[in-house]
Amino acid sequence: MTAASRVPAAWRPAAFVAALAGYGVFAYWAAHSTLYIQGLVLVAAVFGMLAVSLDLVAGMTGLYSLGHAGLFALGAYATTILYNDHHWNLFLILPTCLLGVGAVGLVLGAISLRVSGLYFAITTFVFTLVVTVFASDSTFTGGYGGLIGPIFPEFPSSLSWAGQSVIWACLIALLITTLVVLAIRSSPLYPVLLAIRDAEPFAAAAGASTAAVRIGVFGLSAAIAGGAGWMFAFQGIVSPSQFSWQVSVNILVMVILGGINTTIGPILGAVFITVFPAQVNINPFWQEVLFGALFVGVIVIFPSGFVGLVRLIGRQIGRSLGLAGPAAPRVEEEQPGIVDAAAVSAVARAEERSAASGSNGSGPETPAIDCRDISFRYGSGPLVLNGVDFTVRRATIHGLIGPNGSGKSTLVDLISGRLRPVGGSIEIEGVAVDREGVTKRVGHGVARTFQSAVLVNELSARQNVQVGLYSRVPRLAARSLAWPALPSARRDGRRLRQTVDDSLAFVGAREWGRVRLADAPHGIAQLTQLAAACAWGPRTLILDEPLAGLAPSEVEHAASILAKLKSTGVSIVLIEHQPRFVFALCDEVTVLAAGEVVASGPAAAVREDEHVREVYLGQ
Amino acid sequence: MQVLLSGLAIGAIYGLVAMGFAIAFYVTRVINFAEGQLLMVGVMVAAWFARTGLDPWIAIVLGILAAAAVGAVTYLVAVRPVLAFDRFSFAWLVSTLGVALILENGAALVWGPTSRSFPALLTGTSVHVGSATLTLQEVVTIGVAIAAAIGFELYRRRTLFGKLGMAIAHDPEMATALGANTVLVATAAFALAGAFAGLAGVLIGPITYSNPYLGDTYGIAGFVALMIGGTSRPAAAMAGGLLLGILGEAANKLIDTQASDWFPFVVVVVMLLVLPEGLLSLAAPFRRAVRRARAPAGATG
Numbered sequence: 001m002t003a004a005s006r007v008p009a010a011w012r013p014a015a016f017v018a019a020l021a022g023y024g025v026f027a028y029w030a031a032h033s034t035l036y037i038q039g040l041v042l043v044a045a046v047f048g049m050l051a052v053s054l055d056l057v058a059g060m061t062g063l064y065s066l067g068h069a070g071l072f073a074l075g076a077y078a079t080t081i082l083y084n085d086h087h088w089n090l091f092l093i094l095p096t097c098l099l100g101v102g103a104v105g106l107v108l109g110a111i112s113l114r115v116s117g118l119y120f121a122i123t124t125f126v127f128t129l130v131v132t133v134f135a136s137d138s139t140f141t142g143g144y145g146g147l148i149g150p151i152f153p154e155f156p157s158s159l160s161w162a163g164q165s166v167i168w169a170c171l172i173a174l175l176i177t178t179l180v181v182l183a184i185r186s187s188p189l190y191p192v193l194l195a196i197r198d199a200e201p202f203a204a205a206a207g208a209s210t211a212a213v214r215i216g217v218f219g220l221s222a223a224i225a226g227g228a229g230w231m232f233a234f235q236g237i238v239s240p241s242q243f244s245w246q247v248s249v250n251i252l253v254m255v256i257l258g259g260i261n262t263t264i265g266p267i268l269g270a271v272f273i274t275v276f277p278a279q280v281n282i283n284p285f286w287q288e289v290l291f292g293a294l295f296v297g298v299i300v301i302f303p304s305g306f307v308g309l310v311r312l313i314g315r316q317i318g319r320s321l322g323l324a325g326p327a328a329p330r331v332e333e334e335q336p337g338i339v340d341a342a343a344v345s346a347v348a349r350a351e352e353r354s355a356a357s358g359s360n361g362s363g364p365e366t367p368a369i370d371c372r373d374i375s376f377r378y379g380s381g382p383l384v385l386n387g388v389d390f391t392v393r394r395a396t397i398h399g400l401i402g403p404n405g406s407g408k409s410t411l412v413d414l415i416s417g418r419l420r421p422v423g424g425s426i427e428i429e430g431v432a433v434d435r436e437g438v439t440k441r442v443g444h445g446v447a448r449t450f451q452s453a454v455l456v457n458e459l460s461a462r463q464n465v466q467v468g469l470y471s472r473v474p475r476l477a478a479r480s481l482a483w484p485a486l487p488s489a490r491r492d493g494r495r496l497r498q499t500v501d502d503s504l505a506f507v508g509a510r511e512w513g514r515v516r517l518a519d520a521p522h523g524i525a526q527l528t529q530l531a532a533a534c535a536w537g538p539r540t541l542i543l544d545e546p547l548a549g550l551a552p553s554e555v556e557h558a559a560s561i562l563a564k565l566k567s568t569g570v571s572i573v574l575i576e577h578q579p580r581f582v583f584a585l586c587d588e589v590t591v592l593a594a595g596e597v598v599a600s601g602p603a604a605a606v607r608e609d610e611h612v613r614e615v616y617l618g619q
Numbered sequence: 620m621q622v623l624l625s626g627l628a629i630g631a632i633y634g635l636v637a638m639g640f641a642i643a644f645y646v647t648r649v650i651n652f653a654e655g656q657l658l659m660v661g662v663m664v665a666a667w668f669a670r671t672g673l674d675p676w677i678a679i680v681l682g683i684l685a686a687a688a689v690g691a692v693t694y695l696v697a698v699r700p701v702l703a704f705d706r707f708s709f710a711w712l713v714s715t716l717g718v719a720l721i722l723e724n725g726a727a728l729v730w731g732p733t734s735r736s737f738p739a740l741l742t743g744t745s746v747h748v749g750s751a752t753l754t755l756q757e758v759v760t761i762g763v764a765i766a767a768a769i770g771f772e773l774y775r776r777r778t779l780f781g782k783l784g785m786a787i788a789h790d791p792e793m794a795t796a797l798g799a800n801t802v803l804v805a806t807a808a809f810a811l812a813g814a815f816a817g818l819a820g821v822l823i824g825p826i827t828y829s830n831p832y833l834g835d836t837y838g839i840a841g842f843v844a845l846m847i848g849g850t851s852r853p854a855a856a857m858a859g860g861l862l863l864g865i866l867g868e869a870a871n872k873l874i875d876t877q878a879s880d881w882f883p884f885v886v887v888v889v890m891l892l893v894l895p896e897g898l899l900s901l902a903a904p905f906r907r908a909v910r911r912a913r914a915p916a917g918a919t920g
Contacts, residue, residue, distance in 0.1 A: 064709040111892060118648075121709060122846065123891050129839070130888055133881045249716045256713055285732070288724035295717025299710045300700040 027171045031163025038167055039235070044274040045170040046232045049177045051254040051266035053224035056181050058252070059261025060190070061217050062197035066248040067108060067124030070131035071222045073243035074101050075229020076149070077141055080238045083150040085140075090150060097226040105222020109215040128245045136240040146239025149232075170231050174267070177224050180481055181263050187483035188496055191456065191463040192470050193217065199454040205416060206532070207442035207471030216477060257298050259307030268306050366430040368392045368540045368571035369415055374424035376410060384410050385595045388424070392540070392588075397562060397572045399582040399603065402592035408575045409451060411592070412542050415573075416448045417441040428540065442471055447538035449529045451545045451575075457518040461509060461528040464517060465500045468532030472499075503535035504528075507561055523554045530558070534565060541565065542573040547581065559585055583607050621751040622868045628757035630864020631764030635819035636841025637848060637856035638768060639812040643690075644850055645775075646784040646808035649698050651690070652715040654816050655838015656722035659831060661686035661817030663726050666737045666829035675738035683817035690813020691806050693718050698809070699802065719834065726831035737824040760822045767815065768857035775853070784808060816841075843883045847890055 030041045050068055057063045075097045082088040082096070112123035135141040152166035162168060184190060195203035196210045204210050232238070250273060258269030277287055302309060371390040377383050385407045392398040400408050413419040415426060417438040425434055428444040447468070455464050470476065473492055483489045504510045509527040512520055517528065526546055533541060543562075547555050555578070562572060562585060576582045582589060583603045590600040591612050599609045606612055636658055643651045651657075665682025669675045697714040704710075744755035775781035783804055787794045791801050819837065827833055840863065848859025863883055870882035 064712060066712070118650075118709070119891075121712065122650075126846070126884065126887050126891060130884045133884050137881050246716075249713060253713050253717075256710060283728075285724045285728045289721050289728065292717040292720030292722075292724070295720065296697045296714045299714040299717070300697065303701070303704050303708075303710060 023171070023175065027168055028163065030171070031165075031167040038164055040275060040278055041167055042170050042231075042235055044271045045174045046228045046235070047251065047254060047270040047274055048174045048267040049228040049231070050225055050251045051258065051270040052174075052177050052181050052263060053221040053228070054251050055255045055260060055263060055266040056184070056224075057218050057221045058255055059263075060184075060193040060197065061214050063113075063214065063218065064121045064252065065124045065218065065221070066121055066245065066252070067127040068221075068225050068251050069243045069245060069247035070124075070128035071101050071105060071108075071225035072229045072232065072247070073128075073131050073135060073240075074104060075226035076233045076238045076243070077135060077147075077229075078226075079230045079233040080147045080149045081140065083233075084147065090153065094227065094230050097230045098223045101226025101229065102219050102223030105225075106215055106219040108222070109218035113211060113214055113218075125245060125248065128243070128248050132240045132244050135243070142239070144240060146237050146242075149234055149236055149238050152234040166234050169234075173227060173231050177227070178263065178267065180224075183483045183485070184480045185263060187476070187480035187489070188466050188469070188473055188493070189476050189480035189483075191459050191467045192476075194456045194459060195464075195467045198456045198458075201418065201450060202454045202456075202529075202532075203467060203470070204418070204438045205442065205448050205450075206468045206536075207439055208467075209437075209439045213477065220481075253295055253298075256303070257294075257305055259305030259309075262305070262307040265305050265307035272306075366394070367427075368394050368429060369573065370427040370430075371411070371415065372425050372427075374411065374414060374426070375422045376407075376414060376419065377422055383422075383595055385414070385421075388592070388595070388597055390590055390597070390600075392571055392573055394571050395566060395569045396587040397566050397574055397585055399586035399589040400573055400575045400592065401577070401579065401582055401589060402598075405594075406592040407595045408592055409544055412448065412544055412573065412575060416446060416542060445537075445539035446542065447533040447536070447540070448542035449526075449533050449544055449546055451548065455517055455525055455529060455532075458516060460514050460516055461504060461520065461524065461531075462497075462500050462513040464528050465503055465532045465535050466496060468503075468535045469496060469499060472496075472536045499535055503531040506534070506564075507531045508557060522549045523551065526550060526554075527558070530561065534570070538570065540571045540573070544575045545577065546574070547576060547578060555581060620749050622872050623865060624748060624751045624753055624761075625757070626865030626868035627761050627861055628753065628864070629868065630844075630861035631760045631857075632819045632823045632837065632860070633840045633844040633863050634857035634860020635764050635767065635815050635822070636837050637844035637860045638771065638853045639690075639815040639819070640841055640845045641848070641850060641853035641856040642771070642815065643694075643809050643812040644845075645853060646788050647694070647698065647702070647805050648788055649702070649711045649715070650842075651693060651698070651809065651812065652712065652838070653693055653697075653719040653722060653834075654812065655836070655841060656719045656834035657686045657690055657693075657813045657816035658820040658823075658837050658841075659726060659834035660689050660722060660813075661820030662737065662824045662827070662829045662833060663730055663831065665821050665824060666735055667730065669738040670735070678738065679821045682821050683814050686817025686820065687810040687814040689722070690816070691810040693813075694806050694809035699805070719838070723831055723834055730829075730831065732831060734828040734830040737827075737829050739825045756822070756825055763818065763822060764857065764860075767818065768854045771811075772852075772854040780804070780807075840883065843887050846887050 030038065033041075050072060054065060054068050057065050078097055078100060079090075079093050082093050083090060088096075108124065108127055112120045136144050141147065152169060154160075155162055155165045159165075184193075192203055192206070192208055193213070195206070196208065196213055200210050232242075251270075254269035254273050255266040256269070257265075257272065258267065259265030277291075280287070282290075298305070369390070369392040371388060374385050374388040374390070375383055376385040388407070388411060390400075390411065400411065402408050410419065414421050415428075417433070417436060417440070421434075425432060427433065428441065428446060431444060433441050433444065456467070473496065479486055479489055501510065501513065504513050507527045507530050509524055509531060512524045512528075515524075517525055520528075526549070530543070530546060533543075547558055550558060559581065562574070566572060574582070574586060583606075586603045588601060589603045589606040591598040591606060591609075599606045599612045636654060639654045639657065640650060643649060643654070661682040663682075664685040665675075665678045668678035668681050673681075693715065697718050698711050701708060701710045701714055746753050746755055746758050775784065783794070783799050786797075787799060787801050787804055795801050819841075820833070823833075823837070841860065844860035844863045845856050846859070847863055848855035848857070850856075863886065866886055867883055874882070
């Protein structure tokens, strides 16, 4: 979160107005200053927009785009050519640039995100190369010499006291860009984006179509770059050398120099990189060498940038003044079993809601999960699962046990849709889901957790649980662009916070809600994962070793939570390694060994099975 | 024929640079964007020593060694600290490009921004192959490049050190736990990558002369070659370079004389659209089928 989160809530509107007023005064000063300063301000504002837009993709979704110079070039060339040759109105060109370059971004994103993050960087890099080569070698772009850009219309005489119009325009454009990105940052979409960046399976299991969200964010970022291109055209000349791949890298340097994923930092970086060479007049070769040394130095010595440095210093001053931060809460001392009644009822209510909306007339007799004759192999390897039948009845806890490598997690991945079986069929509540991906299966009320907690460590437990609620906030992605300003968002936000608190209370981790997961013990991460999975009221819960690494008292606590979930009608698949615990808690147990079902049935019967004792219990 | 052979000669240079990229990449999963500048360092240092009156052959060896040394320093200064902070970050994109800026402009500061002569050893002699004419320099270039590619591939597959590189790429922490000195191996890989670039430099030097801005041109061409060949195997990068060289020459001949400026990019865009893992990824299913046929039926693992 930004520094704003540390300002008391009551001051925030006042601080916002004060910052806005200061910005207005600066704009007024800049609009009346010399042409030289105005040129600097225009370029710095344009690069500020670019840096903020790149930070949106690089910081929030972890995609290091080197295509921003190319997208920027498209905006600038389109503006110049549409104005010079086709005499379009400049203010009609702006939306054209935003939509057109945004669309190019969507296509580029869709193409380059098919493979890993590194290929994304490479593909976008090549995109920039292609755009500049094309611009240099075509005649309608003016070749290497470039084109002369349009002139921004002056203010009407009634507004002439305001000074140079183009300065106001570029500073307002930067302001709008920043506000949009800050709105996304304050919306519930932000934790989801970080989850897509750091813990993709988690985000997908929460119902986020991660690929679509990534492409969408890149499209938005591209649109902003197109807008920056429109603005840049008024600076005078538009030529290929202004959009070379080095410019892409420069923008990335601005982001990292200022502090990645801080939104304000990249603007500072942009200002520094634009103004520094203009103010320090030295031999151009020395200047470039110094720049290179700066790239290396910042990355190597201070990877979290200006803003990170300021925060570090701030924290140290705070510490030396004796203002210790809030002490970390101690582990819940509440007795397991005595859980806030309101929280239980909140979760139960969520159950009813999703039960009413989801099931397609399937009766309580239809199994929650029904797998028939499932086979699977990784690539061209041997069969990992061979003819597995696995049926989970409604409102039961079904244990899935077996030695390491017996195929438990693979089976769960097949049920949740992360993997596709080679043979066999899967039904969830009587609906065949063989053709559906992870996101669609979430729609059937299936939630899951992962073996080693897959969460966003830099976020708090509450924000992580919020990721689990992704599918419960309608049209979140679109509304996040103006989140703080929407009345409906305020209402949804309040409801969301309440649900998050309830489900954290339900698992008994409420005290840890505001602690960053990176600073929380392993048990809390496991509980947070569980809270995120049951927050939105799934009807079927798949838990992959939820007890791994928990202390004995915590295991009992978790067991009481599972029993309670079952009592509200949730069907649970439990993968576990601790036999004693499994047989006590589960209604039915299936034992896998080497990819085949060894035994399946009521827990007591399976426990007595000779074969099971042999392969699994080692007796 | 002339197109083919001239293409091979220039492609061999691209291929050597691409192999430099690939060698560093296959150990560290980092693309050293200063690779092109290492070629320039090789050229500049060799030319400088030659100007001081040293025997040109010794100057050439010193040029290659200088490129290797700068490669190793690049790793230690600009890559190692970044990976130590976060193994999965892409911040090396910026730091290696920073190194590229330092090298390029530093060279311009030291030796001036203009082209200087480079010892011409073999350009004077021509060799006739069928209807085509090549200089001896070009013939040597093709030979050296192919020998380097084959040599490296054998080394990578047959020696412990080469396999260690693959192990480190896959999981540095595990490799360290098994007693491998990851820093040493990675530094060596960067040095070797630098030597490949330096080798490319002294081979192309007699044609281009020594110029601080050589790095840009050949760096990008080598990178494009890497994209064509795919990043999975260094030898494939050489194949990508040769193909790029031939395509570029053919485009110059058949479309117009400036076509090699933009033609490689068209190739790369098509590559990235159709085969994002590189041209030789086409061969992967085939190889897998062969392996399966060879393995006894029902074998596990």
